[in-house]
Amino acid sequence: MAATASSSSTPSSLSKPSTPSSQPPRSDASRPGPPGSQESGSPPPGSPPPGSPPSRSPESPRPRAGRTAAGRRKVRRTLTHAAIDLFLANGYDTTTVDDIAAAAGVGRRTFFRYFRSKEDSIFPNHDELLADIERTLAESDPAAEAPVDAVCRAVRLVLDSYLADPDVSLKRYRLTRTVMSLRDKEVASVDRYQRVFTRFLRRRLHAADDPAADMRAPIIGAAVAAAHNHVLRQWLYSGGEADAHRLADRAFAMVRQANPPYPADADAAAAEAPSIPTEPPGPAGPAGRADRAGTAEPVVAVLHTSVPADELVRRINAALGDDAALTGAPAETAGEDGRNPARPQPTDDTHRR
DSSP states (O other): OHHHHHHHTSOHHHHSOOOOOSSOOOOTTTSOOSTTOOOTTSOOTTOOOTTSOOOOOTTSOOOOGGGSHHHHHHHHHHHHHHHHHHHHHHOTTTOOHHHHHHHHTOOHHHHHHHOSSTTGGGOTTHHHHHHHHHHHHHHOOTTTSOHHHHHHHHHHHHHHHHHHOHHHHHHHHHHHHHOHHHHHHHHHHHHHHHHHHHHHHHHHHHHTTOTTHHHHHHHHHHHHHHHHHHHHHHHHHTTSOSOHHHHHHHHHHHHHHHSOOOOSOHHHHHHHSOOOOOOOOOOSSGGGGGGGTTSOOOOOOOOOTTSOHHHHHHHHHHHHTOHHHHHOOOOOOOOTTSOOTTSOOOOSSOOOO
């Protein structure tokens, strides 16, 4: 009885042995969270698969390619390529700024941040070249380099810019030959270069006390520009095959030979400069032109580009009637019909007004 009573008073925890659980313990990370939360390790719905680049949210601003100087040059080149290709494919008049911007992958406002008009779009770097030329000329040492040498060296920057991108240069040449407004734009850009050369030459020549500085500066500037344009034209004619640098060496050597270093002595320079006689106006009519060699008279000459330089000078002198004044020979008198028998009469190549 006592034993029976003692066994009945044993705690229940001892009378029922515990059995191991069949489920492993759940970690805190795997426990379900509040509604709408995601379990750790699983991507949310709609997210890109692991390893893919992160997507840009619609609210974040689009990065601008033109924030750096290199980026701006890239955008400018892209717009130029797009414009030239569209002009050649669809025609210049039918192509719009919107077409160019769309082809380049930019907006209309971006286009006008780089160019004022579609005419400007095929000349992407003239402003930069002008700044580089002015800086090159300003840094030249007058004690070590003659002004004509400095200008010949600076203009090579323009030539090198054409040679650096032959595809654009050759296509642009095709456009400027057929589209008059683009040709006018190119002529205007050449004039800007020439004016930079003339200003530099005038300052240097005046600083050297050259008495003919005001006349010599524009002549040398025009000669350098003409030599560069001739070399560039020959390279374009050849389809980019000609050795432009070798042609440039020859052309600029001719400019230097025609414009040797100015004399250091101002009196010697003045003595060497030819005197140009000035006479009061003579009687009107063809017979009086021989008496007015020193007066200004407008003359328009239309010549083929194949005419040599010496023949060009001879024809201009003959048209002006200044052969006698420049050579010291006596002037020819007019014939019975009022014409100068020693002067060639105008042909299809030369017209006087």
